[in-house]
Structures are given as structure tokens and as C-alpha cells.
Amino acid sequence: xxxxxxxxxxxxxxxxxxxxxxxxxxxxxxxxxxxxxxxxxxxxxxxxxxxxxxxxxxxxxxxxxxxxxxxxxxxxxxxxxxxxxxxxxxxxxxxxxxxxxxxxxxxxxxxxxxxxxxx
Amino acid sequence: xxxxxxxxxxxxxxxxxxxxxxxxxxxxxxxxxxxxxxxxxxxxxxxxxxxxxxxxxxxxxxxxxxxxxxxxxxxxxxxxxxxxxxxxxxxxxxxxxxxxxxxxxxxxxxxxxxxxxxxxxxxxxxxxxxxxxxxxxxxxxxxxxxxxxxxxxxxxxxxxxxxxxxxxxxxxxxxxxxxxxxxxxxxxxxxxxxxxxxxxxxxxxxxxxxxxxxxxxxxxxxxx
Numbered sequence: 264x265x266x267x268x269x270x271x272x273x274x275x276x277x278x279x280x281x282x283x284x285x286x287x288x289x290x291x292x293x294x295x296x297x298x299x300x301x302x303x304x305x306x307x308x309x310x311x312x313x314x315x316x317x318x319x320x321x322x323x324x325x326x327x328x329x330x331x332x333x334x335x336x337x338x339x340x341x342x343x344x345x346x347x348x349x350x351x352x353x354x355x356x357x358x359x360x361x362x363x364x365x366x367x368x369x370x371x372x373x374x375x376x377x378x379x380x381x382x
Numbered sequence: 383x384x385x386x387x388x389x390x391x392x393x394x395x396x397x398x399x400x401x402x403x404x405x406x407x408x409x410x411x412x413x414x415x416x417x418x419x420x421x422x423x424x425x426x427x428x429x430x431x432x433x434x435x436x437x438x439x440x441x442x443x444x445x446x447x448x449x450x451x452x453x454x455x456x457x458x459x460x461x462x463x464x465x466x467x468x469x470x471x472x473x474x475x476x477x478x479x480x481x482x483x484x485x486x487x488x489x490x491x492x493x494x495x496x497x498x499x500x501x502x503x504x505x506x507x508x509x510x511x512x513x514x515x516x517x518x519x520x521x522x523x524x525x526x527x528x529x530x531x532x533x534x535x536x537x538x539x540x541x542x543x544x545x546x547x548x549x550x551x552x553x554x555x556x557x558x559x560x561x562x563x564x565x566x567x568x569x570x571x572x573x574x575x576x577x578x579x580x581x582x583x584x585x586x587x588x589x590x591x592x593x594x595x596x597x598x599x600x601x602x603x604x605x606x
Contacts, residue, residue: 268434282439292412294551297439298440299418299436301439302431302435305517306431345421355421355424356455359424359426359519360420363421363422364419366420367420367423370409372408372410373408375409380409
């Protein structure tokens with residue numbers, strides 16, 4: 264892992280929840296969303312300024328819908344921004360995302376508790 | 383999002399044979415978990431991200447789910463006998479009394495390590511992993527080989543993590559059910575008499591709370 268990647272992200276995204284050692288996450292999915300964003304940026308899918316715009320847009324939109332912007336839902340907005348920028352860049356489509364999400368939920372329900380969930 | 387309804391015609395109950403409680407049927411994913419998996423699986427399929435690279439990124443931060451609430455629970459139990467008794471009697475209540483609650487009111491059980499018994503928890507695979515207390519699950523923990531080895535050869539798994547149990551210590555392996563999540567209460571390290579809760583908490587690692595590690599020793603004390 265290149266620390267400078269995170270430093271760039273932190274520079275562009277001052278609100279990123281972090282402590283002295285780097286970003287902090289409250290759930291595994293938050294770390295996954297974060298890692299996907301770094302990986303996509305690294306391969307040039309979008310620039311940090313594009314990402315910053317997408318994220319601010321998602322946060323502002325949630326604010327208009329009544330989200331208090333306490334940081335509580337930071338990664339929820341982050342994921343919304345990531346889904347959108349991925350669609351905008353033609354990497355995925357919204358309908359594929361919806362369909363795939365349903366498939367995961369079905370897969371989870373048929374997977375016995377304690378076993379890895381596969382599609 | 384409920385584990386309550388049994389799955390009719392569910393043919394995936396092979397693990398019953400190992401004596402684990404599988405009566406609750408399937409797994410569940412939170413809405414956010416399902417969304418992340420959807421995006422990730424599509425990006426991986428199309429070759430836009432490499433799953434191995436993602437794992438490396440996540441591994442870098444896996445100990446960074448903060449704050450480590452579980453460490454504070456353990457440290458308090460080490461210094462406060464009443465709290466310890468409450469934790470062992472009703473961990474859900476004791477943990478909630480410190481302000482740490484899970485999302486679905488899951489039932490927590492604390493497993494006490496003693497000079498005679500070492501506990502190890504194996505299931506961290508779905509949303510039942512109590513990350514609000516334990517932090518992000520380690521990547522290695524999700525792998526099927528690890529999981530089956532933990533059941534078949536738990537001593538071998540512990541050795542891989544450099545945990546050597548003294549002769550005669552009984553190793554108990556616990557597999558979370560849909561409704562019960564476990565927190566291992568490790569033994570307080572020697573030489574920590576008079577330490578503050580905060581100093582003690584700095585010795586409590588995630589792995590020591592799932593039983594694949596021991597707390598750090600007293601000489602790694604953080605000077606606060």
C-alpha cells in the first residue's frame with residue numbers, strides 16, 4: 264500500500280474520518296468501499312478532483328434530504344458517490360448494480376450461516 | 383433481514399454433522415454490505431479492480447476500525463470485579479452499559495479465558511461478526527480453509543498464530559450462531575498491577591478477543 268495514495272485522498276477529502284495512523288472505519292463494508300475507490304483511482308478511472316466533486320455532490324444531496332452531516336453516514340454517501348462515478352465513467356450501469364445487489368441478497372439467504380457467501 | 387424464518391427445502395445443512403448449531407438457516411447481508419459486494423463483484427468481473435489488490439488495501443487498514451470498543455470492555459473487566467461478573471453473566475447488558483450497542487440488538491456472550499481454558503471463535507463470515515465491538519474482521523479469517531481447519535485442527539491454527547497453550551489447557555472452539563456473537567475475555571497480562579484502564583486497553587488486540595492471539599505483554603506499555 265502506498266501511503267501517498269492516502270495522503271492525496273486526505274488532501275482532497277478533508278472530511279475523511281481518520282486518526283493519526285490513517286483512515287478509520289466503523290464497518291468492514293466501509294473499508295471495502297474505501298479500498299475500491301483507491302484501486303479505481305490508481306488505475307486512472309477518475310481523478311481526485313472528480314472524486315471530490317462526486318462525493319460533495321452526494322453529501323450535499325443527502326443534506327437537502329435531511330441528513331445532518333455529522334459524519335455518521337459519511338461512507339454511505341461515499342458509496343453512493345462511488346456507484347455514480349463508476350456508472351458515469353461507463354464501468355457499470357445502475358440496472359446491473361441493482362440486479363447484482365438482489366443476487367447477493369438471494370445468495371446470502373441460501374447460504375448456511377457461517378459459510379462464505381458466493382454468488 | 384431476519385434470521386427468524388427457517389428456510390424451507392434448504393439443502394445446505396451439511397455442517398449440522400459437525401455439531402454446530404445451524405438451526406437458523408441462511409446468512410444475511412446489510413443493505414450497505416450488499417451494495418458494496420454488488421459493485422465490487424461487477425468491477426472485478428470486468429477487470430477494473432484486482433481482488434488481490436483490494437485485499438492488500440483492506441489488510442492495511444483492518445486494524446483501523448476504530449475505536450476498539452472491545453478493548454475497553456476487556457480492560458474494564460480486568461480492573462472492576464463487579465463489571466467482570468456482569469459481563470460474564472450478561473455480556474449484552476454489560477457491553478451496552480458502556481454505550482456500545484450493535485445494530486440489531488444481537489446477543490453477546492463473553493468467554494472467559496483462564497489458566498485452564500482457552501477460547502477461540504471461528505465465525506466472522508457475515509454480518510453476524512460483532513464489528514461494533516471487535517473492529518474489522520481480519521482477511522484471513524474469511525477464508526474457508528482457515529474456517530474448516532479451526533474446527534478440525536484448532537491447536538494447529540493457534541500454533542500458526544504463535545499461540546502456544548500450556549500443557550493441560552483445554553481449547554474450546556465457538557462458532558457464532560445467527561443470534562449469538564462471542565467476545566473472548568483474555569487473561570490479564572502479568573506485571574500490569576496498578577495500570578489504568580486506558581493503559582490496559584492498549585494491550586488488548588483484536589486477535590486476543592477472538593482467541594487467535596494473546597494480549598500484548600506488559601513491556602509494550604504505552605506511556606500515556
